[in-house]
Amino acid sequence: MITVNQALDQLFALADLLPVETVPLRAAAGRVLAEPVTANRTQPPFAASSMDGYALKGVEADLHAQFKVVGESAAGSRWDGTLKPGQAVRIFTGAPVPEGADKIVIQEDVTRSGDMISITDDPGPKDNIRPAGVDFEKGMVLDAPRRLSPGDVALLASMNIPQVPVRSAPVVALISTGDELVVPGETPGPDQIIASNTYGLAAMLEGMGAIPRILPIARDTIPSLTAVLELAQGADLIVTIGGASVGDHDLVAQVAGDLGMERSFYKVAMRPGKPLMAGRLNGTPMVGLPGNPVSAMVCGTVFVEPMLAAMQGLGHTLTPRQSMPLGADLAANGPREHYMRAIIENGAVRDAGAQDSSLLTVLARSNALIVHPPNDAQRSAGDMVDVITLS
Ligand code: AMP
Numbered sequence: 428m429i430t431v432n433q434a435l436d437q438l439f440a441l442a443d444l445l446p447v448e449t450v451p452l453r454a455a456a457g458r459v460l461a462e463p464v465t466a467n468r469t470q471p472p473f474a475a476s477s478m479d480g481y482a483l484k485g486v487e488a489d490l491h492a493q494f495k496v497v498g499e500s501a502a503g504s505r506w507d508g509t510l511k512p513g514q515a516v517r518i519f520t521g522a523p524v525p526e527g528a529d530k531i532v533i534q535e536d537v538t539r540s541g542d543m544i545s546i547t548d549d550p551g552p553k554d555n556i557r558p559a560g561v562d563f564e565k566g567m568v569l570d571a572p573r574r575l576s577p578g579d580v581a582l583l584a585s586m587n588i589p590q591v592p593v594r595s596a597p598v599v600a601l602i603s604t605g606d607e608l609v610v611p612g613e614t615p616g617p618d619q620i621i622a623s624n625t626y627g628l629a630a631m632l633e634g635m636g637a638i639p640r641i642l643p644i645a646r647d648t649i650p651s652l653t654a655v656l657e658l659a660q661g662a663d664l665i666v667t668i669g670g671a672s673v674g675d676h677d678l679v680a681q682v683a684g685d686l687g688m689e690r691s692f693y694k695v696a697m698r699p700g701k702p703l704m705a706g707r708l709n710g711t712p713m714v715g716l717p718g719n720p721v722s723a724m725v726c727g728t729v730f731v732e733p734m735l736a737a738m739q740g741l742g743h744t745l746t747p748r749q750s751m752p753l754g755a756d757l758a759a760n761g762p763r764e765h766y767m768r769a770i771i772e773n774g775a776v777r778d779a780g781a782q783d784s785s786l787l788t789v790l791a792r793s794n795a796l797i798v799h800p801p802n803d804a805q806r807s808a809g810d811m812v813d814v815i816t817l818s
């Protein structure tokens with residue numbers, strides 16, 4: 428059996444870099460920026476007021492000083508003149524600061540009578556001016572690769588970039604296998620259950636900028652599995668779920684092999700998720716996840732997410748881990764790396780209770796996985812452990 432890191436190396440070798448495409452900014456969130464983008468404007472393009480108030484000369488801004496209001500500068504329409512001593516311009520947030528002014532006295536510090544104002548509260552030292560280019564200058568570069576956050580999208584909009592070069596979204600074929608499965612909303616027979624894994628994984632993959640395609644459930648027969656695997660053609664990644672152990676009804680390896688899959692590995696020294704397989708099926712990378720729902724989701728987090736990131740040009744990196752103190756004792760571990768469902772609360776992490784890999788309720792109340800190394804000794808509250816946070 429290979430280790431998790433060895434398995435990841437083999438998965439990265441399967442993860443082909445996707446091509447670059449240009450998408451409208453509105454479709455860019457969550458996608459991976461493929462090329463650096465350069466600002467061809469400066470923001471703000473002029474010195475702008477950060478408050479509603481009066482623009483005047485800072486040296487004159489003494490308590491009880493009086494000014495004549497000679498005009499108004501609003502966001503979108505500036506006052507064009509040059510301010511002279513003793514003059515002030517009514518100004519609003521985001522409006523250009525007039526020539527000759529270098530301070531905005533906020534309206535709360537001023538009393539107005541007709542076109543005269545006097546400073547009636549100490550205006551303090553702040554000038555309340557955003558200099559031109561304080562956010563970014565023309566020529567500023569947003570580096571690639573990076574997964575575009577909502578904040579990045581706002582920045583690109585502000586840079587006046589309407590089209591964005593991104594890696595194309597990986598299309599992932601998701602295949603549940605099993606005679607016992609029906610899709611949510613169907614009426615299951617007495618010996619049937621609802622297919623949950625494809626739905627959980629689809630949600631996870633969408634969060635990774637992928638396009639999941641849930642294919643029809645494959646029955647535990649060679650013709651059915653063959654037919655569904657053939658439907659997966661054209662995907663950038665094929666993910667099967669279940670049927671990967673060595674039981675009489677576990678046919679995924681056999682059928683994929685008959686269709687020509689070159690296998691990279693089978694079985695990883697981890698809990699949950701030992702019966703993980705991967706390879707290339709007619710050129711397309713394929714990962715066979717274990718069927719138990721929590722195993723499938725944990726393997727999605729540990730293996731499929733980094734693989735998708737690699738395909739989108741983000742390099743070969745593990746799902747992020749952070750070090751955190753245990754909030755409760757942790758029993759010694761066996762020979763397989765254990766990804767324990769866990770709860771982070773008040774800066775400490777503890778296991779979430781029963782770790783059976785069929786328990787979706789435990790997964791749903793967890794917000795993290797403790798990564799418990801192979802053969803690790805018993806740990807006490809306060810000891811540091813590695814944690815993967817779940818969103
Ligand atoms: P298998 O690997 O096919 O033996 O499946 C292991 C366990 O996971 C069995 O209890 C299956 O019923 C269950 N299982 C397999 N696939 C799914 C799925 N898509 N959704 C929910 N449970 C599943």
Ligand code: MG
Binds near residue numbers: 605606670
């Ligand atoms: Mg099965």
